[in-house]
Amino acid sequence: MKIRLAEIAHARSGDKADWVDFGLFAWNPAGYAVLEREVTAETVAAHFAPWMPGRVDCWPLPNILAIKLVLHDALQGGGARNLRLDNLGKAMAGALLRMTIELDENELAASRAPRVGWWPEPSSPTP
């Protein structure tokens, strides 16, 4: 089945000069295994290509169940000359979480719960 990354991962983006960087995080080890398989420099570059066709660097970080990504040529040369409202690419992590990935139903269930971090009731989010 196909889902969006947002269903099984969370993310933050930031800027340095003309690069936007992303931290992409699985909720647990099962989700990380899916990310490592589905999220590569090639698949992320293909995802952003209609909008920001820049080179992508990718580093898997199994120690914190994360994928580090950097998208080049993403800010019209840099935040201080970028004409977009989102001149620093802060909203671009959301665009990453739109990415479609392929997994089976068991993987989906295992990727969503349980979560590693401390999310106490009653404020615990419902996935």
Add this chain to the structure above:
Amino acid sequence: MTKTVRIGSGLGFYGDSWEPVLASIQRGGVRYICSDHLAELTLAILQKDRQRDAALGYARDVVPMLVRLWPAMRERGVRFICNAGGLNPEGAAHALRVAFGTKSWKARIAVVTGDDVLPRLAAGGSGFTHLFNGAAVDTVRERLVFANAYLGARPIVDALAQGADIVITGRVADAALFLAPLVHELGWKLEGARDASDCNKLAQGLAVGHLLECSGQGSGGNFGSLQAWQAIPDLAHIGYPIAEVGDDGAAVITKAPGTGGRINFDTVRQQLLYEVHDPHAYLSPDVVLDMSTSTLSDLGDDRVRMTGASGRPRPEQLKVVAGFHDGHKAEVTWGFSWPDAWAKAQTAIAMVKSQLADRKVPHDELFVEYPGLSSAHGAMSPPAADLAELNEVWVRLVLRTHEKSAADGFGRLFPWMGLSGPAYTCGFHGLHNSGELLGIWPTLIDRASVEPNVRTEIIET
């Protein structure tokens, strides 16, 4: 016997709130507050201030912030380190001395200078190529407006050794502001760190600094997710992160009791990777950090233990951030409502383009985006289900030009279309909204040409 020190996050940028800092001082048991006021863009803002008034060029919020915090700091012996000096650390210290003087407050203020390397880049000669694309600095040399080297922890450590209550620096690396009190308190080896044991401690300290340098973004602010962000409690009263660091480098990240926000595995690791490129080689002036060996253990109750960072000896060169004039922009936002909102917006854009051509307005680009529809994710936004039925469309038109007069005159192309353009508009916004654009030029410089000029001066108020 393990020695520990508690350090707290100050501001995360020029304009941040300092009430959470007060909570960390009053209830968080911190000995130091380290405050980062400088993003890449901030130096560009400060440069404009300095052009208007040579006494400015620093992050001016440092004065009201320290007036607010000092009574609580003095009572508890808390010391304060910040890079709010920006392009003019002496100016910041002078303003602070005046403010403290009117209240008869006595403080030892240390001022760190020596990061300004603009004369070196402006002088000509080879070197200073663009760090990312290798371009020659000659292409921007005449247009440079500032150039500052990222200094490391050393001058701050010296200032603390001289008993400074408040340290004001210019362009010190963000995380080095936090590493400095750890080196000072825990007796870590700094310049001479070569072996793994010494480098790993510095790497832990750098990782701690990196987690704390963005204030609330390290404690649940901006937590980016589908739905889970709603579970971050009480962001309105967020507590900024606090680190308790042992002399072996092991750290616990937490926050003051009774504050909002969340410290957990998820919020901490989102910040750990923020604005990092190669996580195996996060460069700083003091150590090279490898995060791939880091362990984050969620202890619950807003406490996360961080251990295991690997360090390698510091790089031979320092990073420089320089800015250069890169043209002008002007922007107007214009709204259109149903019926035919989308079609009318397209006609309006064509009218603007027609005028630019008729008047031969010099420009490089007319950038168009649609706030509320696709400005955040551009071509990756889902297609509007039925553009013809949209209730309203906002168009943001931005002119990029190298002629200031073209930018200043852009707004004058619009008002007449209020009566002679498409109907049912929601008005123009930003008819006088023009400004300067700056390019950022990242490059490297040899330590030996910077560090001998770094000075730490103590001022008594």
